[in-house]
Amino acid sequence: MTNRDIELESSAGPPPRIEDSIIPTRDSSRRDLQPEERRQEFSLPPVDGGKDAWLFLAACFAIEALVWGFPFAFGVFQDYYSTHEPFADSPNIAVVGTCAMGVMYLTAPLIIGLCRIFSRWARWTSFIGLFIMCLSLAMSSFSTNVSHLIATQGALYALGGSIAYCPCILYMDEWFVQRKGLAYGIMWSGTGLAGVVLPLLLEFLLHTCGFRTTLRLWSGLLFVLTVPLACFIKPRLPHSATSHTKPFNLKMFMIPSFWLYQLANVVEATGFFLPGIYLPTYARSALGAASYGSATTILLVNVASVFGCVAMGWFIDRLHVTTCILLSTLGATLGVLLIWGLSSSLPLLYFFCVVYGLFAGSYTSAWPGIMKDVVLKGERIGGGYIDPTMVFGWLAAGRGIGNVVSGPLSEILIQGLPWKGDTAAYGYGSGYGSLIVFTGVTAFVGGASFIWKRLGIL
Numbered sequence: 179m180t181n182r183d184i185e186l187e188s189s190a191g192p193p194p195r196i197e198d199s200i201i202p203t204r205d206s207s208r209r210d211l212q213p214e215e216r217r218q219e220f221s222l223p224p225v226d227g228g229k230d231a232w233l234f235l236a237a238c239f240a241i242e243a244l245v246w247g248f249p250f251a252f253g254v255f256q257d258y259y260s261t262h263e264p265f266a267d268s269p270n271i272a273v274v275g276t277c278a279m280g281v282m283y284l285t286a287p288l289i290i291g292l293c294r295i296f297s298r299w300a301r302w303t304s305f306i307g308l309f310i311m312c313l314s315l316a317m318s319s320f321s322t323n324v325s326h327l328i329a330t331q332g333a334l335y336a337l338g339g340s341i342a343y344c345p346c347i348l349y350m351d352e353w354f355v356q357r358k359g360l361a362y363g364i365m366w367s368g369t370g371l372a373g374v375v376l377p378l379l380l381e382f383l384l385h386t387c388g389f390r391t392t393l394r395l396w397s398g399l400l401f402v403l404t405v406p407l408a409c410f411i412k413p414r415l416p417h418s419a420t421s422h423t424k425p426f427n428l429k430m431f432m433i434p435s436f437w438l439y440q441l442a443n444v445v446e447a448t449g450f451f452l453p454g455i456y457l458p459t460y461a462r463s464a465l466g467a468a469s470y471g472s473a474t475t476i477l478l479v480n481v482a483s484v485f486g487c488v489a490m491g492w493f494i495d496r497l498h499v500t501t502c503i504l505l506s507t508l509g510a511t512l513g514v515l516l517i518w519g520l521s522s523s524l525p526l527l528y529f530f531c532v533v534y535g536l537f538a539g540s541y542t543s544a545w546p547g548i549m550k551d552v553v554l555k556g557e558r559i560g561g562g563y564i565d566p567t568m569v570f571g572w573l574a575a576g577r578g579i580g581n582v583v584s585g586p587l588s589e590i591l592i593q594g595l596p597w598k599g600d601t602a603a604y605g606y607g608s609g610y611g612s613l614i615v616f617t618g619v620t621a622f623v624g625g626a627s628f629i630w631k632r633l634g635i636l
Contacts, residue, residue, distance in 0.1 A: 222414060222415065223414060225352070225353055225354060225355050225414070226353075226354055226355055226356050226357045227357075230353075230414070231353045231354065231414075233410050234349065234353050234410055234411065234412070234414075235353070235354070235361055235364060235365060236410070237346075237407045237408070237409075237410035237411050238346040238350070238365045238368075238411065239364060239365050239367070239368040240368065240403070240404070240407045241304070241342065241343060241346055241368075241404060241407055241408070241411065242343070242346065242365050242366060242368035242369055243368035243369060243371055243372035244372065244400060244403055244404050245282075245311070245339045245342055245343050245404075246279075246282075246339070246343070246368070246369040246372070247368070247369055247371075247372025247373055247375075247376050248278075248335075248372075248376065248396070248400075249275055249278035249279045249282075249335070249336070249339075250279070250369055250372070250373050250454060250476075250480065251372070251373055251376040251377045251380060251476060251480075252274065252275030252278065252454075252455065253275070253377070253454055253455050253456070253457060253458045253459075253473075253475075253476045254376075254377050254380045254381050254384065254458060254473055254476065255274070255275070255331075255380070255384070255389070256271055256272060256274075256275060256455055256456075256458070256459065257458040257459050257462065257469075257472060257473075258384045258385075258389060259271050259274075259324075259327070259389070260459065262389070264322055264323065265323070265324055265327070268323070268324045269324070269589065270324050270328070270585075270586070270589065271324055271327075272455055272456075272585050272588055272589060273324075273328055273332070273585040273586065274324065274327045274328050274331055274332045275332075275451075275455055275585070276451060276455070276581050276582055276584055276585030277328055277332030277333055277336065277582065277585065278331065278332045278333075278335050278336045278339075279336070279451065279578070279581050280336070280578045280579075280581035280582035280585070281332070281333050281336030281337060281340070281578070281582075282336040282337075282339045282340045282343070282574075282578070283574045283575060283576075283577045283578025283579075283581055284574075284575050284578035284579065284582070285336070285337065285340040285575075285578075286340060286344060286347075286570070286571040286572075286574035286575055286578070287568060287571030287572050287574070287575050288571075289303075289340050289341055289344040289571075290344050290347060290348060290425065290567055290568060290570070290571040291425035291426050291568065291571065292425075293344055293345060293348050294348070294425035294565070294567070294568075295425060297413075300345055300348060300413075301345055301349075301411060301412050301413060303341050303342070303344070303345055304341075304342045304343075304345050304346075304408040304411050305342075305405065305408050306338075306341055306342075307338045307339065307340065307341030307342025307343070308338065308342045308400075308401065308404045308405060308408060309338070309401075310334065310335075310337060310338025310341065310342075311335055311338035311339055311342060311400065312338075312397045312398070312400050312401045313334075313338070313397075314330050314331065314334035314335040314337075314338055315330075315331065315335060315393050315394075315396060315397035315400065316393070316394055316397045317330045317334070318330035318331035318335070318393050319389070319390040319391075319392075319393035319394045319397075320390070331393070342404070342408070344571075345411050346365065346411060347567055347570055347571075348413075348567055349411065349412065349413050349414065350362065350365070350567075351566060351567060352413055352414040352415050353414050356495070357495065358495070358546050359490075359491045359492070359493075359494035359495040359543070359546045359547065360488070360491040360492055360495055361491070362491055362494075362543060362545070362546045363487045363488045363489070363490055363491015363492065363494070363540075363543045364487075364488055364491060366487045366491075366542060366543055367483070367484040367485075367487040367488050369480070369483070369487075370480040370481060370482070370483035370484035370486075370487060370535065370539060371480070371481075371484050372480070373476060373477065373479065373480020373481070373483070374477055374480050374481045374484070377473045377474075377476045377477050377480070378470075378473060378477060380392060380396075381469060381470060381473040383395065383396075385469065425565055425568050426568075427562075427564070427565070427568075429556065429562060429564060430552065430556065430564050430568065430569060430572065433552060433555055433556050433559065433564075435551060435552055435555045435636055436552050436569070436572075438626075438627060438630055438635065438636050439548045439551075439552070439573070439627055439636075440572070440573065440576045441626070442503075442623060442624050442625070442626045442627050443573055443576045443577060443580075443624070444576045444577070444579050444580045445580065445620050445623045445624055445626075446541060446580065446620055446621060446623065446624025446625075447576070447577040447578075447579070447580025447581055447584070447620075447624075448580040448581075448583050448584045448587065448620050449580075449584065449616055449617040449618075449619070449620030449621060450538055450541065450580070450584075450617075450620070450621070450624075451580075451581055451584050452584055452588050452613055452616070452617050453479065453514075453518070453531075453534055453538075453617060454476060454479060455588065456588070456592075456610065456613060457472075457475035457476060457479070457527075457531065458472040458473055458475055458476060459472070460475075460527075460605075460608065460610050461474075461475050461524065461527060463608075463609075464605070464608035464609070464610065465521075465523065465524050465527060467524055471524065474528065475527065475528070475531050476531075478528055478531035478532050478535065479531045479532075479534055479535035479539065480535060480539075481535065482531070482532045482533070482534070482535030482536040482539060483535040483536065483539025483540065485536060486506075486535060486536040486537060486539045486540035486543070487539065487540050487542075487543045489540065490502060490505075490506065490540035490541075490543035490544060491543050491546075493505070494543065494544055494546055494547040498547070498631075499544055499547025499548055499550070499551055499627075500627045500628040500630075500631040500636065501628070502544045502547060503541070503544050503624070503625050503627055503628055504625055504628040505537070506537050506538065506540050506541045506544065506624075506625070507537075507541075507621060507622060507624055507625025507628070508537070508625070509533060509536065509537025509538070510534060510537045510538035510541070510621040510624075511618055511621045511622045511625075512533075513530055513533035513534050513537060513538070514530075514534065514614060514617045514618035514621055515614070515615070515618035517529060517530040517533060518530040518534075518605050518614055518617075519604065519605045519606050519611070519614045519615075519618070520604050520605065520606075521604065521605045522604055522605075538621060541624065542577070545570060545573055548569065548573060549566040549569045549570055549573075550566070552564060552566075552569050553566050553569065587616075588613060591612045591613045591616055592609065592610060592612065592613055595608075595609025595610075596609065596611065596612050
């Protein structure tokens with residue numbers, strides 16, 4: 179399917195303009211429109227700009243920040259839970275954070291598919307998801323063991339977050355076409371911006387009020403902030419123009435390019451989340467940082483990822499997706515293996531946090547390029563139309579697999595603090611050496627699509 183502009187000529191003034199984005203619609207769906215629906219189609223708000231498009235993107239940015247920012251700031255909770263009762267010295271604390279993000283990723287294709295099928299009611303799912311999120315946080319404040327935290331702050335929060343967030347992805351292709359990559363980059367930078375504010379806020383609340391009051395306060399604040407924003411998460415096109423798709427069409431899985439991208443995506447995800455979880459603990463135990471000094475590590479990763487996501491979104495509209503992935507891969511790999519691995523002071527660790535956020539944090543901002551490439555290759559091999567939002571959903575599911583695996587795997591990697599003392603004063607000898615190497619290797623493999631492209635496989 180192609181993007182095209184329809185110019186309506188009129189002697190009474192400048193012609194209105196309608197642009198078709200990459201959405202699941204067919205020419206036959208236009209012929210089936212009733213006269214009233216045709217009049218609605220010709221009065222649609224513009225794409226790539228205008229008040230409605232920017233309000234939609236601003237709402238998506240804020241929802242992104244508030245939904246994803248909390249689990250991405252889990253490193254602060256990880257540090258608190260591991261040193262305070264009733265969770266001190268309990269195993270599997272890291273699973274709470276990885277479960278919160280992992281389940282949101284894993285359920286993305288299911289939620290997006292259901293929203294496609296029941297498209298008439300899809301815009302209201304954000305309100306349902308936000309209610310589930312707030313309820314889960316309130317419930318988690320009554321937790322007495324790690325299993326309770328995993329069920330509430332982890333799984334239930336993630337389910338609500340996925341339901342609340344998926345309409346943002348569902349309607350993005352309707353509102354942005356030529357600036358799609360930039361729009362995704364701006365939206366995804368919301369997580370980084372929330373990561374600048376939330377670690378400091380949560381650190382203050384945890385040590386001032388305790389975890390129970392902190393979770394209850396954030397639950398109420400989250401509800402007040404997000405419910406009004408959800409009103410702007412709405413479709414651009416009428417229901418009849420988007421109701422002919424088959425979201426669970428399996429033709430996507432017959433495209434080799436999809437699996438090549440997905441394989442690299444899953445491997446990169448198994449290591450990507452580990453620094454965000456362990457950096458505060460590493461800064462405190464290996465470098466003697468105070469509580470706010472350790473929380474600053476997450477702050478720096480997240481603030482750098484704001485710039486990284488926006489920059490990657492700009493690049494993905496102009497360069498081939500494998501080139502953009504290469505930029506992210508090189509910066510992340512060198513940052514982990516050289517800067518973190520050889521860090522011997524807190525300032526050097528802070529420098530690594532900036533590099534990692536800038537490059538590794540922008541990896542998912544290359545997804546619009548993957549979505550476009552898979553859709554085009556599907557058309558070339560006769561696979562018919564492929565819904566790009568479902569490509570996103572399955573990429574998110576792949577990232578979720580890597581995320582969920584990384585939780586228990588990280589516990590094994592640092593069990594007994596291997597390599598400790600073998601390389602004094604460096605990250606490799608801090609007991610976290612195996613974690614550092616694993617993160618660096620998975621970041622490198624995440625860029626395999628560039629090599630496959632050069633070999634002619636992709």
